[in-house]
Amino acid sequence: MEDLKIELKGKIIEVLNLEDITVEDIQDNDPLFGDGLGLDSIDALELIVLMDKDYGIKLSDPKEGRSIFQSIETMATYIAANRTK
């Protein structure tokens, strides 16, 4: 689980081009959207593709993403339970 969280942080930084942020800067329970990392709805769509491409999880409704993408913690929990690759 810890490895997955670190992996996720790295991927998010890479995919969303978060240039000035390092893996250490992101806490597991930090909100990813709004006041936390400051991600927005376009980033949410990017994360949906990341889930599909790297973990084989398909989300068909962007609304589903809202609860899953709350934090690294929620994202990792969901991936661990639902991944197909």
Next chain:
Amino acid sequence: MKVYINGLGSVSCQEGTRNFKSSDLTRVSQGINQAQQPSYKELIPAGMLRRMAKGVKMGIYASHSALEEANIAVPDAVITGTGLGCLIDSEKFLSTMLENNESYLTPTSFIQSTHNTVGGQIALKLQCMGYNFTYVNQNTSFESALLDGLLQVQAGELNNALIGGVDEIGDITMRFLQLTKKINTVDEIFPKGVNYGEGATFIVLDNKQTTQSYAELVDTAICNRVESVEDFIQSFLSSQYIVPEQIDVLVLGSNQTANDGAFYAQAQAICSSSALETFKEFSGEYHTASAFGLLNACEMLKYQQLFSTGESKPIEYILVYNQFDGKDHSLTLLKKCGD
């Protein structure tokens, strides 16, 4: 109502955003020439910057310079021109789509590929809720934007307008244009091959003349195909009650290659008493390169100095003429600001 150009800004193959003297500039000598990128970090928050296409960054930088110079925080309108939009992202989305068989595509490059993304993101950054148009008509994209802004300020519908032209180099498209021998390669200079460039040029139009003003924008005209350059120029000038002899400087968008055709020579013959200036040897050719020529014309009028030689001389009127490969002709008439 008279319309003035009160601010200029550019990102181009040259260093700096304005005050161009040809002796300080570098000639573009290769087939493909990238624009010199300024540092964007001071101007654009990291959160926005991370997703921005090169064209958007260049556009925001050049428009910021122009607005700052014109002393305007939020313009009444943002009107841009671009030949191919944010080409790098368009190519990225297209090639990823084809390579991955339509799978795992992400929205960012698609959004950036929308032609009005530069104008839209400038408005977003400035929180400008005014008029926002983008013209995409090949080599008259910028002049279309200029005409639109000019008419609205003239009619009193707007007090000012931010006008710009932006184009970026995309490797795949450049490669295609080299295949058709339209752009020179490292190894070969083609008869109709040009040296390509990229950049963003923004100007601010305003209904008030200030000490900053560069020039009065008298009129601009575009035409898809021109049978006689003489008729095109004569009718444009006569609508402003001007004769060719009054044009002190003629700025031509010549590439000095075969695709110039006889058009520029004909313009020169009509304005035979005008000093002649060219600019594409410094900007490179691209769909909105003519805006770079207009920027030079503005500076020549303000400083009463020729761009090519630095020679001081009285300059009252400048005519900028551009076309590409016999198509999409444009004329822009500038006048020295009154004292």
Next chain:
Amino acid sequence: MQERIVITGMGIISAIGNTVEENYNALLSGQSGIGDLTLFDSIHQESIKVGQVKKSTEELIAELGLSSDNNYTRTALLGAHAAKEAIANAGIQDINDRKTGLISSTSVGGMDYTEKFFYDFETSQASRKYIDTQGAGDSTEKIADCLGLHGLVTTISTACSSAANAIILGARLLKAGKLDRVIVGGTDALSKFTVNGFNTLMILTDGYNTPFDQNRKGLNLGEAAAYLVLEHEAIAIADGRTILGVVSGYANANDAYHQTASSENGEGAFLAMQKALEMAKMSPNNVDYVNAHGTATPNNDLSEGRAMQRIFTDHMPAFSSTKPFTGHTLAAAGAIEAVYSLLAMQYGVVFPNKNFVTPMEELAIRPQTSLLHKEINSVLSNSFGFGGNCSTVIFSKF
């Protein structure tokens, strides 16, 4: 009183018909043009439906009488087809007998052919004639050539509000005396690029689009082209034209909220409608029909609905989105819907907002769901696009 800008001709090709007449008949009979995507192969073929024009590219080429070495993209072909109908409808014999301009619009331009030949350009000499057609201005150049038009020709691309903006620029050029007559509109062919682009934004429905419905799931893409002939009133009368309507008001504003989404309260849309009404010197009460943008995405319909409620308060006129008929035809949409607005006025009929079942929780207003016959003296037409681009055009009876 300032001289009016009048409409003297129109032409259209869309999923519901190849002519104005065919489009009108489909609108009356409720015949939608949404169906399977067959124009090109796509992995999304099973999961989405689109509004395809019922003419093949080959048929369009043959009808326009183009030689076999032509390099017209489908976008250009659709545009030329509709523009020619508009010219004929206006009764124009010689396009250059008056100072005439062409303002076209497109979102993807020639991308439909670039994507087709992307891998061929390197190896096949024959495909290279399409390298130059990628630019958005290419289709406009082709349409102008097809019409034999020499003059002020330009192209607008502001995503899905493009053609509305072409109408606005055309009217402005006439008012400024730059032109006597102008052909305005837009064209967009379906492309894999667009299908996949909208798919990444997750705003494509897997069924039929249901504008202003609580359970709307997104849009169907469509392809289409439409053009109007705009003229100075005096010139139109002098030339003995039949006048189809007046462009009485228009405005463009920017939402300045998000790169693709509209703001919650529809500020940009509100401003566009408000300014257009101001220019038309009309009270909202005088609008008889609103042809809404109504794409059936969750975001657009809420934002537009709220903006309409703010403008019309308790007096919402009949409104509908005609996108269940045609799909969202992107850059062409503003021109398609201008033609429908003019038909609505001409025949006194509000076209239904098909597929509507459940009212939206957030809105008090309901679209017109059946064909409604009534006198219509003015129509307000909305078109919104990415980049916060919001445009409104108001048409009135002459």
